[in-house]
Amino acid sequence: MAIIGAGTAGLAAERAARKNGASTVLIDPAFAGTTCATVGCMPSKLLIAAAREAHRIGRAGLFGIDIDAARVDGPAVLRRVRAERDRFAALTRESIESLPDGVAIRARARFTGPDRLLLDTGRIIEARAIIVANGSAPVLPDAFAALRDVAITSETVFELADLPRRLAVIGSGAIGLELAQAFAHLGVEVALFDRADRVANIRCPKVQATLRDILERDLDLHLGVGVVARKHEHGVHLSWSGRDQGDGLFDKVLVAVGRHPQIRGLDLDRAGVELDPRGVPVHDRATMRCGDSTIFLAGDVAADLPLLHEASHDGAIAGRNAVALPAAVRSDRNTRFSITFTEPTLATIGDAEADGAVTGTADFADQGRSRVEGRNEGKLTLYAAAPDGRLIGADLIAPAGEHLAHILAWAIQRRVTATELLELPFYHPTIEEGLKQALRTICAATPLPLPQNQDAGTPAGA
Template sequence: MARMLRCDVAIIGAGTAGLAAERAARANGASTLLIDPYFNGTTCATVGCMPSKLLIAASHAAHAARSADHFGIRVPEIEIDGKAVMQRVRDERDRFARLTRESIADIPDRIRMRARAKFIAANSLELDDGRQIEARRVIIATGSRPFVPDQFSALGKCLLTNENIFDLEDLPARLAVIGSGPIGLELAQAMARLGVRVMLFDQNDRLGGIRCDKVHAALKEIIAADLTLKLGVELEASTTDDGARLSWSGASSGQAEFDHVLVATGRPPNLESLDLSAAGIALDDDGVPVHDRNTMQCGDSSIFLAGDVANDLPLLHEASQDGAIAGRNAVAFPASMQADRFPHFSITFTSPPVARIGQSEEDGVITGTADFGDQGRARVEGRNEGVLTLYAAAPDGKLIGADLCTPASEHLAHMLTWAIQQGQTASQLLERPFYHPTIEEGLKQALRTICAATPIDLPQDQDRGVPSGA
């Protein structure tokens, strides 16, 4: 007879969302069981945020060395040691992953279940070691995995995803990147700046999910300066003796050979092994449980979602908030507490970074745009490129969104997201102090445009009328 375990809340998956959910449930007095087959650490630490930023940091160093001549500084020939670059990526990644595993190990042994789980009823789980769990509530936090379209699945050892690219011992000479979302853009540009010959392919003609045409045009020009773009194309792939051959057609046509092909075409949720049919919950057209994002509850059931498995905003800060909401509401069930969610906020760490916040002009709003091509501080630093567009609502110019591709846009994006979350207007932001000379001053042009389009008077900022480049 299978051994039966009982708890208030069972959490399937020990990534960022699952860990946050378990922590929240236990902090609110629930008995918990955390189920994961590996307990290897979070996606961010092992195959996502941190190793990618390590590779990007190396690319920044290479680009800075190449660009030093702009300032009258002569740097001898740049030599990139690909093996050393990748060794540092792995060493630091392994450190981040180890620290994450150590924090997981602090969770009491009785709570951690090293196993795979599937539903046998709405409140019952079966583990692959034969044990069963009867839980008053269940939180699904199983994360996501790379999606590899059929035409690339037979590429064998030259096929890369974000889950194995950081294990390369050396930088490739020729790399194809499929997909121009955040992962594709970041890694394509980083590899190109490290001396790899990169071609970036996408069947669509839009990069990075940017909504504003002006911001997108700036991003496209920046990316195209580092690598070859092939947008609006369909691909066929085959293997060669030492790599892969890609043929493309559509907006352009041709073929080329590569040492590796990085497929960055999205990360669908990990749901197949859960046997959701036994859970008795409704699924959407993608097979994801229908849930309320403000409670993370699936219908009126005692099952909750958290993190990338929810298939909406695959971002660490969202996963962490998902987990906290799901853990708290699982304990409160059948009561339900609505959470105030963050404004949508994502950053792609290209150079310059790309950020997308909140709503866009499709919602019929006022817009203000700032071009950083001649922005004072950006020009001083030799990185005067990019555009940002702010979106605001009439009649008072309350900020509701932004698209950015500018120097320091990861910092500007935080400021703007906080302002949006607080319901601030363009006028209120202009009344704040802007130190001179800073990148932040580049916001003023867009803010003033929004103010001029509303019935609210422009604030009497001290430097109104000063040239933007000053």
């Protein structure tokens, strides 16, 4: 088996194929570490951790704690981000170095046939199956690429020597939201722009409105606008128009308008697989196989769900099925959920539509534990299927949102009803108690009665 790409998906695919008895080669031009460790999950969370600490200190007065004016040392913040990032990346590289001799091949590969690869070293690889797992890269439109050093992406932002004074962020997806708010909490003047009228992939209007209110407190938010950028002697000048219009001067512009699969240079037209309009091979997510070929996809290159846990699952499925050829081992996919590490945390889980669907919403403005901690803001909406109130999805922006999201994703995947979830113990006082308000609304809208151990009259803040 030949695997192209040594990121999260490629490593999982190689591991699964070898575990199931295959002889493997893992082809990568750099073996620098996974996207998550080097430019994605971990460095962004390191920056967010610094931002949350600065934000927390700035709110100490709420609790009667008098702290002298704190100062954010931008170079020190970014030095720690890079140092810890490099540590995580080194750990990933160590796992690659532990592969059996001959498995890792440092090269670039392209197809010359359905079962044949030509490496830029001149070597030819013939394989019974080939797994393409070479990831994705940030989209940088030409207009922003022309700005050169003043335009940064999620892959270059962590190389900044210091925090900019003013930062423009283009794109309000997960990456744009996380980094925009983090920089704002570190004292940077931030403006966030998007052509869309809505922020992120939030389906519930109440959660969407709460998210916007929170963002507008931290930064300048411009939705439904187009942006024109030109380089300026002091950075970059932006002008925008649409739902509102204006212009401004910024030190840097962070372009976060999405990522594209790294398919260029693979010569997929020689692989004998059907390509979709984006040039990505058409594939079955239950097997990750491309049609009836011996070619599989895994991870971001598949352009399905660009999330680490999905990439790892993709790789395991592809590796197992590559060995099983010509049999197909179909896998149930996990409940879809994504978490955006804003403050509070934003998450979207599962589905929002079903025949006779009902909803229940919880407001964290007066939720007991949230108020105790001074984090009492946010909303959560649950979606459930009639007639039994089985949970099918959720949208939320809430304190401890990443933990609430996991609880709900697990409950949805296990096909739990609102009544069944309410029958489980909720310790007091915890933020998890905030789920009760939404669950009770769903129970009231479905034929099944409230659990006997639940008092529907308990105040939200208790």
